[in-house]
Amino acid sequence: MTGLLSLSWRLLRGGGGQGLLGAALTGAAVAMSTTLLLFTLAANAAFQARADREMWRNPVEARSGAVAIQATALDYVRGEVITVVTIAPLEGAERSGVHPPGLDRMPRPGEVWLSPALARLVRDLPAGRLAARFPGRMVGAIGDDALVHPEELVAIVGRSPGDPAIAGAEAGPTPGYSPATRVAGFTGRPGGEIFAYQVLTIIASVLMVVPLLVFGGAAARLTVARRDQRLAALRLVGATPGQVIAMTAAEAMITAFGAALLGLMLYVAAMPFVARIEMAGGPWFVGDLWPGTLPVLGVLLAVPLLVGASAVIGLRRVVISPLGVAKRETPPGMRFVRMAALLAILAVVPAAFSQTSVAVVAVVLGLAFLAVNLAGPWVVGMVGRITTRVARRPHTLLAGRRLVDDPRSAWRTIGGVALTGFIAGFIGLLTPSAELLGNPSTTDLVVLVPAERAGEAAERARARLDEAGVAADVETSALRVSENRPRRSRLTVRLPESADAAQVDTARTALAGLVPGRVFTSPADDQHDAVTLLADLRTGNLIVLVATFLVATVSAGINAASGVLDRRQTYALLHLAGTPLNVLDRARRTETLVPLAVMGGGSLLTGMFCALPLASLAIDVSGALILLVTIAVGFAGVIAAGALSRPLLRAVTRNPAPRPD
Amino acid sequence: MSEMAGMSESVLTGDGLVKRFGATVALRGVSIGIGRAEAVAIMGPSGSGKSTLLHCLAGIMRPDSGAVYLHGERIDTMGERARSGLRRTRFGFVFQFGQLLPELPADENVALPLMLGGTSRAKAVAEARRWFGPLGLDGLEHRRPGELSGGQAQRVAIARALVTRPAVVFADEPTGALDQATGHETMRILVEATKHNGASLVVVTHDPQVAAWCDRTVQVRDGLIVTPGYGEPAGVAGPTLPGRPS
Numbered sequence: 001m002t003g004l005l006s007l008s009w010r011l012l013r014g015g016g017g018q019g020l021l022g023a024a025l026t027g028a029a030v031a032m033s034t035t036l037l038l039f040t041l042a043a044n045a046a047f048q049a050r051a052d053r054e055m056w057r058n059p060v061e062a063r064s065g066a067v068a069i070q071a072t073a074l075d076y077v078r079g080e081v082i083t084v085v086t087i088a089p090l091e092g093a094e095r096s097g098v099h100p101p102g103l104d105r106m107p108r109p110g111e112v113w114l115s116p117a118l119a120r121l122v123r124d125l126p127a128g129r130l131a132a133r134f135p136g137r138m139v140g141a142i143g144d145d146a147l148v149h150p151e152e153l154v155a156i157v158g159r160s161p162g163d164p165a166i167a168g169a170e171a172g173p174t175p176g177y178s179p180a181t182r183v184a185g186f187t188g189r190p191g192g193e194i195f196a197y198q199v200l201t202i203i204a205s206v207l208m209v210v211p212l213l214v215f216g217g218a219a220a221r222l223t224v225a226r227r228d229q230r231l232a233a234l235r236l237v238g239a240t241p242g243q244v245i246a247m248t249a250a251e252a253m254i255t256a257f258g259a260a261l262l263g264l265m266l267y268v269a270a271m272p273f274v275a276r277i278e279m280a281g282g283p284w285f286v287g288d289l290w291p292g293t294l295p296v297l298g299v300l301l302a303v304p305l306l307v308g309a310s311a312v313i314g315l316r317r318v319v320i321s322p323l324g325v326a327k328r329e330t331p332p333g334m335r336f337v338r339m340a341a342l343l344a345i346l347a348v349v350p351a352a353f354s355q356t357s358v359a360v361v362a363v364v365l366g367l368a369f370l371a372v373n374l375a376g377p378w379v380v381g382m383v384g385r386i387t388t389r390v391a392r393r394p395h396t397l398l399a400g401r402r403l404v405d406d407p408r409s410a411w412r413t414i415g416g417v418a419l420t421g422f423i424a425g426f427i428g429l430l431t432p433s434a435e436l437l438g439n440p441s442t443t444d445l446v447v448l449v450p451a452e453r454a455g456e457a458a459e460r461a462r463a464r465l466d467e468a469g470v471a472a473d474v475e476t477s478a479l480r481v482s483e484n485r486p487r488r489s490r491l492t493v494r495l496p497e498s499a500d501a502a503q504v505d506t507a508r509t510a511l512a513g514l515v516p517g518r519v520f521t522s523p524a525d526d527q528h529d530a531v532t533l534l535a536d537l538r539t540g541n542l543i544v545l546v547a548t549f550l551v552a553t554v555s556a557g558i559n560a561a562s563g564v565l566d567r568r569q570t571y572a573l574l575h576l577a578g579t580p581l582n583v584l585d586r587a588r589r590t591e592t593l594v595p596l597a598v599m600g601g602g603s604l605l606t607g608m609f610c611a612l613p614l615a616s617l618a619i620d621v622s623g624a625l626i627l628l629v630t631i632a633v634g635f636a637g638v639i640a641a642g643a644l645s646r647p648l649l650r651a652v653t654r655n656p657a658p659r660p661d
Numbered sequence: 662m663s664e665m666a667g668m669s670e671s672v673l674t675g676d677g678l679v680k681r682f683g684a685t686v687a688l689r690g691v692s693i694g695i696g697r698a699e700a701v702a703i704m705g706p707s708g709s710g711k712s713t714l715l716h717c718l719a720g721i722m723r724p725d726s727g728a729v730y731l732h733g734e735r736i737d738t739m740g741e742r743a744r745s746g747l748r749r750t751r752f753g754f755v756f757q758f759g760q761l762l763p764e765l766p767a768d769e770n771v772a773l774p775l776m777l778g779g780t781s782r783a784k785a786v787a788e789a790r791r792w793f794g795p796l797g798l799d800g801l802e803h804r805r806p807g808e809l810s811g812g813q814a815q816r817v818a819i820a821r822a823l824v825t826r827p828a829v830v831f832a833d834e835p836t837g838a839l840d841q842a843t844g845h846e847t848m849r850i851l852v853e854a855t856k857h858n859g860a861s862l863v864v865v866t867h868d869p870q871v872a873a874w875c876d877r878t879v880q881v882r883d884g885l886i887v888t889p890g891y892g893e894p895a896g897v898a899g900p901t902l903p904g905r906p907s
Contacts, residue, residue: 394776397769398762405764573760576721577822578749579777580742 025558026307027259032554033212034263034303036547039274040205040212041291041299042267047198049288050148050280055188056101057085057176062184067093068106069161071169071180075512075519077130077505079442081281081528082118082153083176084519086169088161090182100156100186102146107158112136115147115154128468129505133512148194149282168517175529180517193529197280197536204544206366207423215416215555249308256307260300277543279536334378334407342368342375346609353613361614365426368610372422372603376415379602380595381407387594395583399590411599413559413592413642416552417634418599423548424631425607427541428624429614440523443495445507447520451478454489461493461514468510470503471496493520542630549634557641560588564645568652575653584653585646592642596635604631671730672697672861673829678717678727680710680884687713688724689884695829700852700862702872705881712833714881715865719752719831720744731828749777753822753830753860755851757837760818761806768793768802771820778825792820796850812843819851823858830855832864836871848874 059070069088074081089106099106103113112134114122119141122131134155142154159166169180175193234244275284290296345368352364384403391397403410411418449457454476461474472495479488495507504522511520564571571584671694680688687710695701695718705711716722718729720736721744729737736747754760761770771789776782793799796816806814815835822830835851836844848864852874855862864875872878880887 392782394773397776397782398765401762401764401769567763569759570762573754573756574762575745576719576748576756577754577760577774578745578747578752579773580745580749583777 023255025561027255027262029215029554029558030256030259030303030307031263031266032551033215034260034299035267035270036208036212036551037299037303038264038267038291038296039270039547040208041295042274042289043201044198044205045291045295046284046288047194047201047280049285051190051194051198053101053145054148054191054194056146056186057083057178058188058191059178059181059183060187060189062182065184066090066182067096067098067185068183069166069180070178070183070186071166071517072176072178073169073517073519074176074521074525075133076508076521076525076528077121077125077153078501079524079528080153081176081525082155084155084157086157086159086165086180086517088159088163088166088180090161098185100146102143103140103156107139107156109158109160109163110136111139111158113139113142113156115142115152117151118153118155121153125505128509129502130509132509135513144285148280150285151282164516165513166517168515170517194280196533200537200540203362203365204540206362207369207426207544208548212551215551245312248311252311253304253308256304257300260303263303264296264300277539279539281532334381336378338374338378342371342606345371346606349610350613353610365610368606369419369422372419372606373415376411376418376599376603377407379599380410380414383595383598384410387590395586395590398583398587399594402587402591403595409559409563410591410595413556413563414596414599414638416548416555417596417638418603420545420548420552420634421600421602421604421631422607422610423544425604425609426611427537427544427607429608429611440527441497442501442522442524443497443499443504444522445493445495445504445511445520446522447491447511447515447518448479448488449476449491449515449518451487451489454478454491457491457515461491461511464510464514465493465507468506470507470510472507491515545630545634549630549637552634553637553641556592556638557644560592560642560645561648563588564648564652571649572653581650581653584649588645588649589639589642592638596638600631600635670694670696672699672732673718673863674730675714675718675724676728676730678714678724678729680713680717680722680724686884688717688727690727691881691884691886692727693718693879693886695861695863698856698859698861699877700856700864700875702875702878703863703865703881704867704869704872704878706867709881710884711865711881713884715831715833715863718863719754719829720747749774750825751828753825753827755815755818755822755830755832755835757834758811758814761814761821763806766803766805767798767809767817770806770817771824774821774825789820789824792824796820796854810843811839812847815839815847816850819847819854823854823860826858827860829861829863832862834866835864836866836868841870844868844871 057072059072068090071086073084073086075084076082085100087100087107089108093106107113114134119138122134122138125131134157136157142156144150146156147154166180170177175191234247239247271286271289274289275286277283291299345364349364349368352360380403384400384405384407387396387400388404389400391400458474458476465472465474472493475492475494477490477492479490493507493511495504499507508520514520574584575581673695675691675693678688678691679686691710691714693701693714703711703714713722717724717727717737720729720739723737727737728735731747731751736744739747748754761767762773765773768786768789771792772780772782772785775785775788780788790802793802796819798813798816798820801809801813801817804813806817809817818835822832830851832851836847839847848871851864852862862875864871866872
């Protein structure tokens with residue numbers, strides 16, 4: 001085995017210029033797959049890490065042994081959300097040693113702890129705009145392990161259990177609020193908001209992993225393209241099939257492992273930049289983007305195994321017969337069952353997607369995606385047959401015949417982009433317009449007060465606003481509630497519509513604590529999460545599209561290169577016999593573009609069809625435009641990637657020794 | 662008899678050809694003339710320069726000095742595009758193997774040079790099929806190269822080399838990948854079909870039995886022609902081939 005390994009190693013090193021180019025292309029492909037795979041894993045891990053750090057704010061009622069009363073409310077500054085956690089330690093709390101994450105002890109009444117980003121804002125903005133909302137003694141900074149992201153604005157305010165702010169705390173107009181709760185610790189429970197992101201990340205991962213698998217196959221294909229003749233020669237001199245398989249697997253895995261390491265390094269190098277992408281309200285802690293040591297080791301192990309396996313599968317022809325590579329027979333046509341599978345899955349899409357179960361939707365979506373991949377070669381073969389029938393010029397005939405001859409290989413070239421068309425179609429329909437949310441007011445600040453105290457609260461509000469120099473109308477209106485609940489009034493502070501963010505913030509600060517435990521919010525504040533989610537959907541769509549197009553383009557380039565290397569002898573001989581290079585080149589272009597146009601369009605429509613049952617929302621025009629531009633760029637990328645192998649074509653046809661010896 | 666003798670009747674002439682690859686001199690002033698419908702074998706050991714001579718004569722390579730004439734017109738000074746066109750229209754090529762496009766059926770492989778020359782597909786394929794009967798390829802029109810035997814594939818390659826009615830056919834070890842019996846049969850068909858078509862034939866080989874099919878054998882050693890002379894004429898009656906009326 002050691003002998004085989006060292007022979008493989010020598011063969012790898014001694015492959016010559018074209019061999020090295022092939023190895024480099026494969027390596028680049030595998031490295032990129034690894035990087036993207038790690039990114040996909042990290043995205044899931046990172047949202048999980050955020051969810052874990054967010055939990056402590058959602059208090060869990062203690063049956064016994066309570067150490068504190070905790071309430072959470074959301075406040076806003078400059079349109080950004082501030083999470084205000086109020087904690088009132090109970091008797092013996094300090095002795096218990098229990099304290100919130102990010103703090104080294106239990107906060108005492110009158111103390112205020114701020115997250116670093118909020119502390120910066122408090123320093124930078126005028127006191128009347130923000131600092132006055134936290135009248136206590138600033139004790140210190142909240143540590144990272146209590147923050148969802150590094151730019152998060154969080155305040156922990158210590159109060160005494162009898163403080164009216166504790167008693168008055170209630171569930172708010174949006175998730176994120178929690179009423180005063182007696183807690184025995186700060187482990188908390190998962191909040192709802194990040195869960196939505198986690199589900200979306202899983203769907204995005206499904207959409208990204210399939211093209212990555214297709215990509216892995218393409219890379220392995222290239223490794224075989226440059227090995228088959230050499231290994232056929234080894235078979236002729238008596239190597240057993242087992243030895244050939246072992247050598248192929250060893251060589252592919254050596255290359256792939258090196259490339260996977262490179263991919264890991266690339267990912268680590270990219271982490272600080274990826275961390276700057278804002279999602280769910282802010283950028284990332286770089287550490288969150290580390291998928292974990294075990295998953296990373298798993299990827300480093302799985303990627304070479306996958307590449308080795310693909311290479312071995314690609315070598316079957318050589319292994320079956322020493323002359324296997326030279327033999328080219330009429331390939332059996334693709335079976336219609338491939339297309340039938342896609343049609344069958346599309347038939348169940350409307351029913352499956354009307355379910356509310358995320359798992360069912362994700363599974364059917366993944367199946368539809370795989371079915372497009374399955375039907376692809378059949379459609380390519382069909383396109384090839386039609387092209388061959390109508391071909392008049394040599395390059396169209398060559399292209400058509402090549403598509404009929406090996407539709408799988410042609411699909412590998414265009415499959416990535418075509419599958420991205422599916423993604424684009426799917427999420428294109430699902431990108432809702434921000435107009436859906438209407439145009440809520442940012443200048444009306446509203447709070448609910450007990451009906452009997454509405455008049456008095458309105459008076460105090462007017463006085464405070466006067467003192468702060470803010471011009472505003474204060475209104476109260478009775479709120480209709482069920483019989484057995486206390487009657488409420490809505491207290492509305494109406495600033496002029498021309499008021500800017502600074503005036504609104506000043507008003508908020510002036511009104512802070514007016515109704516103990518309650519915060520004034522505008523209708524726009526109450527839609528803050530929805531607006532953020534919409535923006536993040538758009539960012540996420542773009543990330544998925546860019547990543548998959550990157551994969552698709554590189555895989556198209558690799559396939560174009562491996563196509564040239566595969567047929568280098570025939571190309572060289574055709575060129576010697578006077579066939580112009582541009583005919584060969586046009587044939588190569590045609591055999592990519594014709595099926596790409598058909599399948600790209602086809603899978604775009606399939607993706608849109610899959611999204612139709614889910615798309616009850618208004619479609620975002622600018623989002624659709626971005627998608628169209630991305631698709632156009634993707635198509636251009638495939639053409640450019642194909643063009644990149646033209647120098648390679650020139651190199652192999654310039655070879656003055658047409659004989660293989 | 663000098664190789665330059667009879668140059669006036671030569672279809673193809675190489676005059677004082679010199680070709681270097683770095684420090685290695687592959688050809689040291691070779692002169693050779695190929696007569697109309699003449700079959701010439703170029704023999705020599707590996708590295709003697711015989712393939713380089715073929716490449717220079719066929720316009721694949723440019724000699725460092727010397728000249729190549731086709732029907733009296735100098736071709737070695739032409740640009741790559743013009744030489745490529747010349748190779749497509751005036752020359753035919755038969756290589757050891759691997760010259761057929763694996764995805765095209767046999768008839769389309771033969772028709773390809775005509776289509777490249779602008780002939781319509783239907784006409785080109787019809788013309789290509791005319792060659793199948795005489796070359797013993799009847800019924801193989803729709804087979805792909807992978808479904809043909811080595812000898813059959815070489816006959817398809819011969820048909821492709823001749824379909825454009827070239828002035829000269831160049832064959833580089835045309836039987837190198839075949840067994841002896843098939844090799845003989847292939848050479849017989851190559852020589853007869855070429856001559857029948859009024860074309861000249863230049864065969865590079867290291868096999869004396871292959872060379873014996875040609876009218877004349879030229880020995881190349883260390884970049885020089887050492888034993889100019891005539892080989893045995895083939896003189897075997899062949900089947901009726903498409904081509905110029907004899």
